[in-house]
Structure formats: structure tokens, C-alpha cells
Amino acid sequence: MFEFAAIVMADFTAPEEIRTNPQSLLLLLPLVVAIAVVYKATKLPRITAGNFLKESVVLFCSIVVFMLITALVLSGVAWLVIK
């Protein structure tokens, strides 16, 4: 038991390897999930499983879509500037 705890703790003392590539942008998704869930947990007057899930998913999708649109616009501006 102690050894297992020591192994788990050791995982938190050395950083993971993250490369600078398009796939690393996927690390955004867990953060957006956390923001959507916590925000909805504070805002809903009554929490029921169905309603909470629906509201969180809608907020999650809204944030992701808005960020995609922002990325596309910024890419377009960058493309125009370079051209």
C-alpha cells in the first residue's frame, strides 16, 4: 500500500512530455469541461442530473465553437497579413 502511494506521489514530481504540435491543443478540452461544469454548478438554482448535463454540454459546445470561430478569424487575418 505504501509502495503504491509512493509510486503515485512520484508521478507528481516529474513533468509529462508535451510537444508543441496541433494535438497538444486538445489539452484545452478538459479545461473547458471543468469551466462549464463548475460554472453551471454555481448558476443553476436546482441541480437535477438531466438538466445539469444538458446545460453543461451546451456551455461546453458554445465555448468550443466560439474558440474555433476565433481561431479561424485569427488565421484568416494572419493569412491576409502574410499575403
Place this chain on the structure above:
Amino acid sequence: MTRWESQENPLPFLFLVGLAGWFVPGGGYLLQKETVRALIIFVTIALTFCLGLYIGSIGTIDPIGARPWYFAQIMNSPLVAIIGHFTATGGYPVYARPNEMGQIYTSTAGLLNLLCIVNSVYLAYLRRTKPMEQ
């Protein structure tokens, strides 16, 4: 504009709610018997914070080299200061992308907890007061 009056002095309870929310994410809601809300907030914030520590290691909590991030990180819980005490010696170096991602995750978790603290205190205030008759 509606004015509010309190039946008793709500300040000690509001302070307790804020303090509980800072020590344990969701603690402020738990004091108000909002168990489900408290549980959701605790699990989400704890997982986000731990994921940040896993990605960037405990070295991402740096009270000396990254002081602005540390202020956001300590909003998770004052227990973060214990980790900061160990990492302040520079024994857990972390650089570049893992450092950035770890700081973003742990700081976002802290700022989300700050939102929960403010919201739980406001909720407690509303429950301890009633609209004043004009």
C-alpha cells in the same frame, strides 16, 4: 431598488462559508446543505488541480519565480502553500510547455474556486436576509 434586512448578524456565518470554501472546494455549499452542488464542485476542481500537477509536476507551484500564478493557485486551498514550501527551494524544476499547461490548469482551478467562494457567500447572504418592507 429592493433593500434587504437581516434577522441576525450574518457576518460570522458568511465568513465561515467563505473560509470553508477556501479550505475545501465546495465547502461553502456543504455548510448550506447543498451536498450535490458541493460534491460536483469539489470533484471538478480537485481533478483539474491534480491534472495540472500531473502534467507539470509540483514544480508548477512556484511562489518565488511565478508569483502571479501562485496567487491564483493558492485560491484552491491554503494547503497549496505546503506544496509551495517544498518547491520554493527549486528542487523540482519544470520548463516550457509542461510548465505552462500545469500553471494554466492549477490557476484556472484556483480561479474557479474563487468564483465558488464568492457565489456561496452571496447565496448564504441571500438566505440569511429578507427583503425590507418599504
